[in-house]
Amino acid sequence: MTLANGRPYLAIPGPSVMPEEVLRAMHRGAPNIYEGALPDMVAGLVPDLRAVARTSGHVAIYIANGHGAWEAALANTVAPGARVLVPATGRFGHGWAEIAQGLGIEAEVIDHGKRAPVDVSRLAETLAADRAHTIKAVLATHVDTSTSIRNDIAALRAAIDEAGHPALLMADCIASLACDRFEMDTWGVDVMVAASQKGLMVPPGLGFVFFSDKAAAARAALPRVSRYWDWAPRADPQMFYQYFGGTAPTHHLYGLRAALDMIGAEGMEAIWSRHATLARAVWAACERWGADGPLELNVADPALRSHAVTALRIGAPHGTRLRDWVAREAGVTLGIGLSMAEPGSAEWHGFFRFGHMGHVNAHMILGLLGSVEAGMRALDIPFGRGALDAAAEVVAGGCPAPSVQPAKTASTGRRGASAASLDG
Template sequence: MPLQSARHFLQIPGPTNIPERVLRAIDRPTIDHRGPEFAALARECFEGLKSVFKTTGKAVIYPASGTGAWEAALVNTLSPGDAVLMFETGHFATLWRRIAGKLGLEVDFVPGDWRHGADPTAVEEKLNADRAHRIKAVLVVHNETSTGIASRIAEIRQAMNRARHPALFMVDTISSLASLDYRQDEWGVDVTVAGSQKGLMLPPGLSFNAMSEKALDAAKTARLPKSYWSWEDMLAANSSGFFPYTPATNLLFGLREALTMLREEGLDNVFKRHARFGEATRRAVRAWGLELLGLDPREYSNSLTAVLLPEGHNEVELRRVILENFNMSLGSGLGKVQGKVFRIGHLGDFNDLMLCGTLCGVEMGLALAGVPHQQGGVAAAMAYLAAENASQQQTARRRSAS
């Protein structure tokens, strides 16, 4: 590709755009990770994470990708041969299933069509049938990054409660944390898995487990091998502000700044902002006459949108045209939807104007690539965003007047 002017639009659903404040926080000399300055930094990060996970429990930070956090959740709580219940909601749910199988767990992987989230009714039926309580954990991807579908975590917990089943509840929030509403304690989640490179607005390199007391109790008898991923070793060192091995020091500087930014905006406002992006993007897709991959409006993701292309058109070619002509990257189709779906990321450090630019690139790209569509997707999104902003301003004026 020839050199392209101006900024690159990175509109994949993670890694996301990194705000200047976070870049500047990372861009500083590395400090002694055994010294008092580092201990203070780490404690701030541990404490700040609790508000994002919405938990009063413990959270650990690994120098790793989200894949490592998947493995950590399993090896710290389960034993060889344990049965786990999982759901085929997309590519990343399938990858987590593979890890569970490689670790020697017995996986009941409920088939799915990649157009729906995990079904709470199916969870309840499976657990009701498990009268011997062989299932030790239910594992669900909250926001499936490959499909743009968000499973209904609160409803799944309610289904588990109705079944009165003691299984642990583990949830992958890698593309939902700090973008979609998530409440670990209120929703009764025992282990939450997360990564740094999406809603937390950091580069890849950090992953997280947040654990309930029930999960910590399970860890006392879990027999899967572990060393690097050991919660026990991590928590023992964390108690004094340190790590059992060399941490990603400069990424922790960035994490502290990102947590500060989320606190300044307010998590509820962050969720509302993402909800606005999600709805505007879906309106654009409908105006183009294209089809959303997700079929259930209750499960639409607000951090990304997956779009089906008409028969005979390939997302690889569309994304190539958009990259070469407009210097913008879109998410590819993964797994079963490879070649059929492109994904628009709209999460993290993102605003209305950036979304409009993204949708302009898509609309122009559809035309250049010869994909059958109707014009007006960008206009539909803009009209919605303008109306939402006007409504917010009116609400703010009423509040200030009262």
């Protein structure tokens, strides 16, 4: 007998849970991709995407995952042989650096390990030493999905400005967009990359690059950009197909329209508040469990933790045993400990992650935590008591009232919510 029969819960940090509204919107026949309802709908997506990113800048949509968005951002701004600076706080910082190297770009990585945020002073020192301004961009990860570290992007902008350095500031918001607060224009970000399968609640397959006028000028100065990655026609298309470099990802677009409508109805401030409260519930439970057992939050300081994903250390072989039990007996899939140890090694089995991004609410998180505690009981993994009480207390306190801020953009799409309504 198993208690896992029924609807499963994918509690990994992407792909995230897809709302029924998104799935229903995608469940239809193929549309006309040349004229009519689909082109009209897509024109309305752009201002709504800007509102989620808090920018009045440009938006390019790619049929790609986050890795594709990484490459698109670099292909449009940095020439082969040039130099970028990558302050890495986990696997995905290194991943972006590897994409750069594959394009013939020199990527200088400042490795901060797996438990610490970006050291702004180290970044400032490197920029100050670059008197010839050979560094063309700083590639920063807002939230690294592997470690759950959340970096202070505004502080990086301040360090670049204080050094008087012209480098572009690029932010990877693949894990954080529509989960953790992100203010592209206010924080001075030149390029931001995101993808559809996390906070935007759409299946994997869409990559997004948001860019400023300064980044557009860097693109204009390049001698060439590959036809597919070139963001200029995508951001200012003369024909519908130029949005996507060919045939549109039709059903993903229908899903995205539904997701943006849901985001607009809730409001960005409320979304950020919901994610913050549910993350605090997760942390409260984990801290109680760890008080009398091997479980440990990867990031000690709550101010540095993502509100979208929580990386955990529990020691081998408990991580894999717990994931297997919870999936088999409770129908809940937990995330692997990605890049926290060498795959296949004994240590690799000592980590796991919770994804709490996008379409999540209180009963999902409380059910997740209850299932994990049941697994630790069944497997005789030591843990401290009172975790579920602590999580319930956070939930009972509710979300703080959103502090509504003025919209950064005021344009309205032809279908769906306006930028103002998305702003909260």
